[in-house]
Amino acid sequence: MRRGRRTSTPHAVVYRVSGEPSGPRFGVIVSKQVGGAVVRNRIRRRILAICASSLSTVSASELIVVRVLPGAHEASWDTLRSEIGDGLRRAVTAS
């Protein structure tokens, strides 16, 4: 995360670094400030679903970490998808 390129979205921060071309790998960080276990689980599953649908835009050597900010549980699915999808695109295209 320290070395990675940071891209901010209203409800999350996307970190990206290039690594071995073993397929893109995704990680999600949801702190306890965001909510209880149920809320954090739901957000993590949504983020992973967005990442899965954006696989075509990410090359095989990327390591992506999404850190979720407090308040993200109030965002709807559509805004979350457009925000995170846009964040992923910007993180990948910016070199």
Next chain:
RNA sequence: UGGGCCGGCCAGACGGUCGCGUCGAAGGCACGCCCCGCGAGGGGAACGACUUCGCCGAGGAACGUCCGGGCUCCACAGAGCAGGGCGGUGGGUAACACCCACCCGCAGCAAUGCGCGAGAACAGUGCAACAGAGAGCAGACCGCCACGGGCUUCGGCCCGGGGUAAGGGUGAAACGGUGGUGUAAGAGACCACCAGGGGCCCGAGUGAUCGGGCUCGCUAGGUAAACCUCGCCCGGAGCAAGGUCAGACAGACACCGUUAACGCUGCUCGCCGAGGUGUCGGGUAGACCGCUAGAGGGCUGCGGCAACGUAGUCCCGAGAGAGAUGGCCGUCGAAGGGAAGCGAUUCCUGGAACAGAACCCGGCGUAUCGGCCGGCCCACUUG
């Protein structure tokens, strides 16, 4: 019909699409392994990555981690002290602080609910704001009362030392209540009834306790989640317990110790027995077992008021690694809100609470949108 009390159950449904995890089956092959070969190479087994298919995959609270157990290790799991827990009685249970029944007290017309329910006249010590004259061997502020003295408009007033707990006032609480006798005025001082308490006796009950009789004028203090006393219970640590296998490395120094250190428990005893502790430095952060079928549920029979026990029968298979059990879309959808209608009802809107297993159980506590079912109580109406 309207209020209310108690108990049990459910925890959105269906479809589409894209996904996740354990296990099983099939496929599958790189390094590595085994066999043959001098070698190029050939053959084989199974693990793992991967692919496909199939089964299964969160809760009533999975939660808080507050109690109680199982399990594992700590000598052989021991003794005493200290410390902690519990506290009506009798049962249930592996055990409990839980559950059931009963007792007592309180609340309610009742169904029922509530009580951290031992001991305060069978020991001792302490504590109690404010108000008030006085608050724990009670207390004369006002008042009431006779007596002595003074004054008097003859109604009484003032002063003095006394009597008095009936009345006023204060308070959460003022040392039984009502009526009478009595008295200067009063008082369980005495009497009747009522309420309570002590002692003795009888009866019912396993018991807490209840009922009755006789007697004593005995008349209440509260607080033990204050010390304390009494009775019963409790050894410590926890699945990162504990065990097996594989692998890596490098030790150095100080202190304690086989005259018993360290450990077992805070202390004493007792036990064990040759290493232990600390600092610096180095290495590894793997696999497997434990690991989920259990004090497990449903139904029926029997015993029991019940909790529960017991016999038969049927049903249930998450278990991983910081951790899978899901994301989205559509249809249907409960409460709530709005409109129309006398009404049954119809239409629109709305859109599902609290919350995520981590060794396993039994409880308790807490969170929670709502719905369904059953039993009971009270009031009113009708028959």
